[in-house]
Amino acid sequence: MLPGINTAKDGGIMHNQEELILLGHGSGGRLSHDLIKNIMVSAFANPLLAELHDGARFSIDGTKLAFTTDSYVVKPRFFPGGDIGKLAVxxxxxxxxxxxxxxLYLSAGLILEEGLPIAELKKIVESMRATAQVAGVAIVTGDTKVVERGAVDGIYINTAGIGAILPQADVTASRVKPGQEVIVSGYLGDHAIAVMSERHGLTLPSKIISDCAPLNGLIQELLTEVPAISMLRDPTRGGLATTLNEIAADAGVGIVLEESSLPVRPEVSAVCELLGFEPLYLANEGKVVVFVEKKYSEKVLKIMHQHQVSAAARIIGTVSDKAAGQVALRTMVGGLRLLDMLSGEQLPRIC
Incomplete structure (x- = not known):
């Protein structure tokens, strides 16, 4: 019997006696979406929250600011290409x-488990310091709590951040229109596969490492040189397919991806085929999806190809005026396959 399901029947239908939080609620997919919409958004409803962007955007005395927060519970804490500290920043x-x-500025809240080695904590904090330096931000405030052994998995980190919105930037789903092109900055699924391999002790090709990296330098150059960019989003939990479903629904458009254009490493594809994963639903931590008018696409790609974090950028699809709210994949043989939002959890504790 499944948790929370009783055996009482009414007309042959079993009823859920008590709804419970599942790992899938943290996937970034449909369960996460429903949890946020039905509980969080309804409780905290306000105009800033309603945009459901990667952070809140607002003005104070004429200065446009963005504010965001996130919590990191990745398992294991260290993985090829990064660690929980680098990931948090x-x-x-x-x-x-x-x-x-x-x-501009970040906060850092650390929840530590009794028994965590001090040397490991120092290594994580040093990783945060070094990553913040690379990104050009300062960690200016924080909090530390210690809980009893077994209450958390070594360390959980919450970071919040504030930044100044660039004068020329206006990135929102409402500006996504039919005819625009969809660009992704590089290979998909590397982060999820790198974390999974370390978690389960798998031996994978050395080139599969997490893509975890700060993207603010790249994004600032893009928005300065191509202010016509209409939307930006990093496809983290739930992967590219889930991220694009959210944008399609918010913008009221359809999105068609070209399977032949999707950048997935052969090694990642091989692991996915072996274990039954879909690369388009795997988490990324150093990728950006860009929506822009077709006439600006080549300029966006030229800028991206000059940055190491986006050297493999390519156009992967277009925005359509048909099938509003849906994402489709044009396969190698020319057919269309619907890409729905991730409904469960492929890999828990990825970020």
């Missing part, structure tokens, strides 16, 4: 960048 810096902001 990059994640919040990137969320501010996706709002069109120049990240």
């Amino acid at each position: 990059c994640g919040t810096v990137n969320d501010l960048a996706m709002c069109g902001a120049r990240p």
Whole structure:
């Protein structure tokens, strides 16, 4: 019997006696979406929250600011290409960048488990310091709590950040229109596969490492040189397919991806085929999806190709005026396959 399901029947239908939080509620997919919409948004409803961007955007005395927060519970804490500290800084810096902001200041809240080695904590904190330096932000406030052994998995980190929105930036789903092109900054699924391999002790090709990286330098150059960019989003939990479903629904448009154009490493595809994963639903931590008018696409790609974090950028699809709110994949043989939002959890505790 499943948890929360009783055996009482009414007309042959079993009823849920008590709804419970599942791992899938943290996937970034449909369960997460429903949880946020039905509980969080309804409870905290306000105009700033209603936009459901990567952060809140607002003005104070004429200064446009962005504010965001995120919590990191990745398992294991260290993985090829990064660790929970680097992830925490990059994640919040990137969320501010996706709002069109120049990240300025971060906070860091640490929940530590009794028994965590001090040497490991120092290594994580040093990783946060070094990543913040690369991103050009300062960690200016924070909090630390210690809980009894077994209450958390070593360390959980919450980071919040504030940034100044660039004067020329106006990135919002309402500006996504039919005819625009969809660009992704590089290979998909590397982060999820890197974390999974470390978690389960798998031996994978050395080139599969997390893409975890701060993107604010790239984004600031893009928005300065191509202010016509209409939307930015980093496809983290739930992957590219879930992120595009959210944008399609918010913008009231359809999105068609070209399977032949999707950048997925052969090694990642091989692991996905072996284990039954879909690369389009795997988490990324150093990628950005850009929506822009077709006439600006080549300029966006030229800028991206000059940055190491986006050297493999390419156009992967277009925005359509048909099938509003849906995302489709044009397969190698020319057919269309619907890409729905992630409904469960492929890999828990990825970020």
